[in-house]
Amino acid sequence: MKVAGLLIVFLISTLTTPDLSELRKNYPKASNSEAITNALQNQLVDVTKEDEKILVAYKGAVSTLMAKYAKGIKNKKDFFKTGAELIEYAVEKEPENLEIRCIRLSVQENSPKIVGYKDNIPEDKQFLINNYKSASSTPVTTFIKNYVMGSALFDTAEKQLF
Numbered sequence: 001m002k003v004a005g006l007l008i009v010f011l012i013s014t015l016t017t018p019d020l021s022e023l024r025k026n027y028p029k030a031s032n033s034e035a036i037t038n039a040l041q042n043q044l045v046d047v048t049k050e051d052e053k054i055l056v057a058y059k060g061a062v063s064t065l066m067a068k069y070a071k072g073i074k075n076k077k078d079f080f081k082t083g084a085e086l087i088e089y090a091v092e093k094e095p096e097n098l099e100i101r102c103i104r105l106s107v108q109e110n111s112p113k114i115v116g117y118k119d120n121i122p123e124d125k126q127f128l129i130n131n132y133k134s135a136s137s138t139p140v141t142t143f144i145k146n147y148v149m150g151s152a153l154f155d156t157a158e159k160q161l162f
Helices: 002-015 020-030 035-044 053-069 074-092 098-110 121-134 138-150
Strands: none
Touching: 020 035, 020 053, 020 074, 020 138, 035 053, 053 074, 074 098, 098 121, 098 138, 121 138
């Protein structure tokens, strides 16, 4: 009986659009948890470039995290490259989206130097500083503030702006 219930929950979760509040809550935890990363990957598996760009950005970010847990250099490289491409696509389509820019900044801050995905850190950091106060969505501002407070990219004075 428990297996049937879990199967129904799984099927329902794969047929619905991923919940942004759940993504915002679990994405920051994924970098330290393979289980959470895998769960997020499963939630986002059906997201395509035609979906909301914020979902595309999260899918890209989670794909870059999958690289951390993947076996073999080729798999790691493929996950990271796919993820970075999805993030860049989302930024290209919605360059003024604070949450998408924050996601890209978080990935670039935490990506290994060897992958060379760090070019937009100054730009995205300044974009968040300049535009944070104009954000109208509390869940988005909470997500961004939580990221900034834990980020080594922002000094104490900059963190006070959030």
